[in-house]
Amino acid sequence: MRQVIVTEFLSLDGVIDSPGNGPHPHAGWTFKQVAFDAAAYEIKGREQLEATALLLGRISYDEFAPVWPTMAEFSEYNAMPKYVVSTTLRDPEWNNTSVLGSLDEVAALKETEGGNILVHGSGTLAKALAAAGLVDRYHLLVFPVLLGEGRRLFDETGDRLQKLELVEHGAYSNGVVKAVYDVVR
Template sequence: MRPIIVTEFISLDGVVDSPGGGDHPRAGWTFKEVPFVAEAYEIKGSEQLEASAMLLGRVSYDEFAPIWPTMEDFAEYNAMPKYVVSSTLNDPEWNNTQVLRSLDEVAELRQGEGGPIIVHGSATLAQGLAAAGLVDRYHLLVFPVTLGEGKRLFDGNATGTLKLVDQASYDNGIIKAVYDVEH
């Protein structure tokens, strides 16, 4: 079985909306409102090296596909298989991308051979995966900001217990929290 890992930049009040840009009124809050400390982002490099595939929702795919292929920092992600859960996307242009039409297809992918599958952004997809019992781990960088409104990682439809397996705090107030989902 391939573990599914949801990785998010998340505000202290649980919002994951528009951390680097987007439609939220405070879009880019991760970089505009919190000083950069390189150590806080080391988990992002290790995620890219450990993942064997990336899973995205349609909105995140539409945001990432035009930009990430041009970024040398994402060379491993650009080379690995990518899966987009969408009922409307046809003929994805990002290399090595396949469309999955349902969470049942995600469950089949998870049961296959290979390493971890990483889910970036994709709040709605992450909520659906959690409700279906398909999330195995969360990598959260918790930022010392409250946004009040926006897409949230946890919508109240999934229940369960999380076990803290790694943690760190940084001088800029970011907290790394890595949780395994106890199934």
């Protein structure tokens, strides 16, 4: 069975909204508010090399598809199979992209042969995958900023408890903390 890995840039108060650009009033907070330290981003390069498929929600697809194909640093992502969970997207233009219409189709994808399936951005999708028990691991880069408002990775989930096990961590000169958690089942 393939692993679904959710990877996110996260503010200290749990916001994932607009880390590079987007509608948030502090869009770009990962590079505008925090000094660059290449070591903090090592996991991003590793993710791209280890993943064999990219899984996106519709909003992230719409943001990434026009930009990532033109960026040499995303060549592995551009070449690998990409899946968009959407009930409205019909003809994706990004090469090697398929549409999945439901979480049941994501569950079926997990059962196929292959390596890691990486969920990049796509906070709404990540929450739905977590609620359905389809997330196996989280790769989090936690930035030393408080944004106060915006889309969050972890919202109130009622009485649902999910135990996580820390399997890798690191702290960097710019205050960014890497936390990799496996979901305990």
